[in-house]
Amino acid sequence: MVDKTVRFGILGCANIARKVARAISLAPNATLSAIASRSVTKAENFAAENNLPESVRIYGSYDQVLEDPGVDVVYVPLPTSLHVRWVVMAAEKKKHVLVEKPVAVDAAELDRILEACESNGVQFMDGSMWLHHPRTSHMDKLFSLSNSQGIGPVHFIHSSSTMPATPQFLDSNIRVKPELDALGALGDLGWYCIGAALWVKGYQLPTTVTALPDVTRNAVGIILSITASMQWDQPRRTIATIHCSFLSHTSMDLAICGSNGSLHLKDFIIPYQETSASYDFTFGSSCA
Numbered sequence: 001m002v003d004k005t006v007r008f009g010i011l012g013c014a015n016i017a018r019k020v021a022r023a024i025s026l027a028p029n030a031t032l033s034a035i036a037s038r039s040v041t042k043a044e045n046f047a048a049e050n051n052l053p054e055s056v057r058i059y060g061s062y063d064q065v066l067e068d069p070g071v072d073v074v075y076v077p078l079p080t081s082l083h084v085r086w087v088v089m090a091a092e093k094k095k096h097v098l099v100e101k102p103v104a105v106d107a108a109e110l111d112r113i114l115e116a117c118e119s120n121g122v123q124f125m126d127g128s129m130w131l132h133h134p135r136t137s138h139m140d141k142l143f144s145l146s147n148s149q150g151i152g153p154v155h156f157i158h159s160s161s162t163m164p165a166t167p168q169f170l171d172s173n174i175r176v177k178p179e180l181d182a183l184g185a186l187g188d189l190g191w192y193c194i195g196a197a198l199w200v201k202g203y204q205l206p207t208t209v210t211a212l213p214d215v216t217r218n219a220v221g222i223i224l225s226i227t228a229s230m231q232w233d234q235p236r237r238t239i240a241t242i243h244c245s246f247l248s249h250t251s252m253d254l255a256i257c258g259s260n261g262s263l264h265l266k267d268f269i270i271p272y273q274e275t276s277a278s279y280d281f282t283f284g285s286s287c288a
Helices: 015-026 040-049 062-067 080-092 107-119 134-144 167-172 184-188 190-200
Strands: 006-011 030-036 057-059 073-076 096-099 124-126 154-164 208-211 223-232 238-245 247-258 261-265 280-283
Touching: 006 015, 006 062, 015 030, 015 040, 030 040, 030 062, 040 057, 057 062, 062 080, 073 080, 080 096, 080 107, 107 124, 134 261, 154 190, 184 190, 184 223, 184 238, 190 223, 190 238, 190 247, 223 247
Parallel strands: 006 030, 006 073, 030 057, 073 096, 096 124, 154 238
Antiparallel strands: 154 247, 208 223, 223 238, 247 261, 261 280
């Protein structure tokens, strides 16, 4: 697929689909071929509001995108509870899949997704943009440098992702509905925080994970705010703290402290500036 234009189809008209549709239009090797909603009128309105070209095929069912021979990749921004069904169906139709986070409700559903993609020879990718951002690639090099040049062994990580949800959001958004997105703030925002810590540790799973007792839930048990710690004992002791919440002012902080230096970002998930992204790097400083 490297040497050809990648043809995308989108299942659903979620707000994040607007950003992805724009990103597809800006990519030199990609094109948006189809968009679907359970309501063809909604799909037509989405196309008009986002100035999609007339060549984009508009469908009133998700199945039509999966049956479209002019679609190579399916982007799935549906509620998390629907991911396993539609990703498995897409894989069985030999479509590659880009899945919005969190990719599954639990590990068992993720296993079903991965097995379907592997057995059908299609690629699977989750939609956490920041992990594939040029800034992240640049920071990644600081971990591979020798101790005399880079950040050194990491001892502490802190990551937060918070947003001030409106009363309407807390009452009716899909992210607070157990039948749609049962993971709440942990899945929607904590996905970034946990992913950042795992990225720093080379995706080594922690030895222990502990949630602090101040977990806030809504009336139906959905997590609205949570703080937790993650600890690695090997090859050296590392502690990470994460905080995600629908009840706090916006934050997207990531701090990484090594033996020789530290990194700090205030916008690690979505850079505040579209055309530039920065981070603070302190190396070799001492208070002695």
